[in-house]
Amino acid sequence: MQWIETEEVVRFNEVDEWGMAWYGHYMAWFEVGRLSLLRRFDLLPKQMVYLGYIAPVISLRCDFKSPAGSGDRIVIRTTVVKPEVAALTFKFEILLKENRTLLAHGETTQVLLTTNKKMIYRLTGELEKRISNLVNYCLQKSTTPPFRAGLEKRK
Amino acid sequence: MKEIVNNSEALCEFLKKMIIETLKLEGVTIEGIDSNVPLFRKGLGLDSIDALELVVAIEKIFNVIIEDEEVGKKAFASINALAKFIQKKYKQGK
Numbered sequence: 001m002q003w004i005e006t007e008e009v010v011r012f013n014e015v016d017e018w019g020m021a022w023y024g025h026y027m028a029w030f031e032v033g034r035l036s037l038l039r040r041f042d043l044l045p046k047q048m049v050y051l052g053y054i055a056p057v058i059s060l061r062c063d064f065k066s067p068a069g070s071g072d073r074i075v076i077r078t079t080v081v082k083p084e085v086a087a088l089t090f091k092f093e094i095l096l097k098e099n100r101t102l103l104a105h106g107e108t109t110q111v112l113l114t115t116n117k118k119m120i121y122r123l124t125g126e127l128e129k130r131i132s133n134l135v136n137y138c139l140q141k142s143t144t145p146p147f148r149a150g151l152e153k154r155k
Numbered sequence: 156m157k158e159i160v161n162n163s164e165a166l167c168e169f170l171k172k173m174i175i176e177t178l179k180l181e182g183v184t185i186e187g188i189d190s191n192v193p194l195f196r197k198g199l200g201l202d203s204i205d206a207l208e209l210v211v212a213i214e215k216i217f218n219v220i221i222e223d224e225e226v227g228k229k230a231f232a233s234i235n236a237l238a239k240f241i242q243k244k245y246k247q248g249k
Contacts, residue, residue, distance in 0.1 A: 119224040121222060122222055
């Protein structure tokens, strides 16, 4: 499975009273990863709208493994699962850049609607072409190293 | 498959079984599904991902295509409606 990686830095205003990145921000980081992947395949939200579609998220899951702190450099890894139905499922991993420790991983699922808000049950035409390019890319063998589990987070 | 499609009662039974198995519905029996209630929301309470999974199962089993929500609204109105929809499309496809 091929993942694309995007880097971010945890901002001072993103940590809570306990010095840990607030849980809701992980969803914003997922979004950063999603957009960098979609950009490569001309599937950015506005490009989808141009084709006549929108793709609202209908489910979201996130498991938190180790807290990120202010100033941490993080790597957001994103990929897409081969779809069995006309929906898009993204997988995400958030790692600490310095030693690739897994901080969190999660998943979102989006269904596809026409801009008139009618759900589509099958992919056709240009949308199908672009989504299958995206899926085929993600099905390739990974060229980035996986995360490392069970490490001490900081030296 | 042709015999089942031509027999409305057998087809309804088959569809109920297909729905229970495809969606892995726990605690739902064939006898427990009313053939006249809507499959989504108020009736059986299925959601949009369930619709996508049923569409794929119906295409695989009957080679009948349900393109979108507009067609789905009629097809998934009830088990009886779905049976009628499949019977009509199955004949057209032959």
